[in-house]
Amino acid sequence: MDAISLLTQRSSMPRLIAPAPDDAAMTLIKRAALRVPDHMNLMPVRCDLVLGDDLSRLGKLFAQAAAHEEGFNERDRQRAAQLPLRAPLIIVVSTVYEAHPSVPALEQYATAACATMAMQQACFTLNYGAIWRSGAYAQSAMIKQGLGISQDNEIVGFLYIGTPAVPTPIKPERSKDIFQPVNIHINEEK
Numbered sequence: 044m045d046a047i048s049l050l051t052q053r054s055s056m057p058r059l060i061a062p063a064p065d066d067a068a069m070t071l072i073k074r075a076a077l078r079v080p081d082h083m084n085l086m087p088v089r090c091d092l093v094l095g096d097d098l099s100r101l102g103k104l105f106a107q108a109a110a111h112e113e114g115f116n117e118r119d120r121q122r123a124a125q126l127p128l129r130a131p132l133i134i135v136v137s138t139v140y141e142a143h144p145s146v147p148a149l150e151q152y153a154t155a156a157c158a159t160m161a162m163q164q165a166c167f168t169l170n171y172g173a174i175w176r177s178g179a180y181a182q183s184a185m186i187k188q189g190l191g192i193s194q195d196n197e198i199v200g201f202l203y204i205g206t207p208a209v210p211t212p213i214k215p216e217r218s219k220d221i222f223q224p225v226n227i228h229i230n231e232e233k
C-alpha cells in the first residue's frame with residue numbers, strides 16, 4: 044500500500060479474530076511507534092501487550108472498575124468482562140510523563156497518541172485490523188492501578204488488534220472544510 048492510500052484510506056476494524064500479528068509484524072508495529080514525532084526524544088510512551096489469558100484478566104479488571112467506580116452504566120457493568128475478548132491482542136498505550144523544562148505533559152501525551160495512531164497504521168498496511176478504544180476504562184483509577192500505571196499518567200487508549208473477521212470496509216472520505224485562510228489580530232497598542 045502506498046503512503047497516500049494509507050493516509051487517506053485508514054479505517055478502523057472492530058471485528059477482530061485470531062491470529063494476532065506475528066513476531067515479524069510486531070517488530071514493524073513497534074518500529075512505527077518509535078518513529079513518531081517526539082519532542083526531545085523522551086519517548087514518553089508505554090505499551091502493555093495483553094494477549095492469551097491476560098485478555099480475560101483485563102476483563103476482570105474492567106468488570107471491577109465498572110462495578111465500583113463512577114462513569115459506568117448498567118450496560119457497561121454487564122459487558123465489561125467480555126470487552127477485551129473482542130480481539131486476540133490489546134495494546135494498552137499509556138504515557139510515561141517526564142518532568143522536562145521544554146516539553147509539557149500535553150506534548151508528551153501527543154507523542155503517545157501519535158504512537159497509537161502509527162501502530163494502527165502499521166497494522167492496516169500489514170493486513171491486520173485495529174481499533175483505538177477508550178471509554179471510561181481509560182480514565183479508571185482501578186484499571187491504572189491493576190496495570191501498574193501510576194495515577195499521574197494517562198491511558199491514551201486500548202488498541203485492539205487482530206485479523207479482520209471480514210474485509211475492512213473503507214469509509215467514504217470526510218469532506219469537512221478544515222482549511223481556512225488565517226486571520227491574525229495584532230493589538231497595535233502593544
Ligand SMILES: Cc1cc2nc3c(=O)[nH]c(=O)nc-3n(C[C@H](O)[C@H](O)[C@H](O)COP(=O)(O)O)c2cc1C
Nearest residue numbers: 053054055056057174175176177178179199200214
Ligand atoms: C482517543 C480515541 C478514543 C476512542 N474511543 C473509542 C471507543 O471507546 N469506542 C469506539 O467504538 N470507538 C472509539 N474511538 C473511535 C474509533 O477508534 C474509530 O475512529 C471510529 O470507530 C471511526 O472509525 P474510523 O477510524 O475507521 O474512521 C476512539 C477514537 C479515539 C481517537
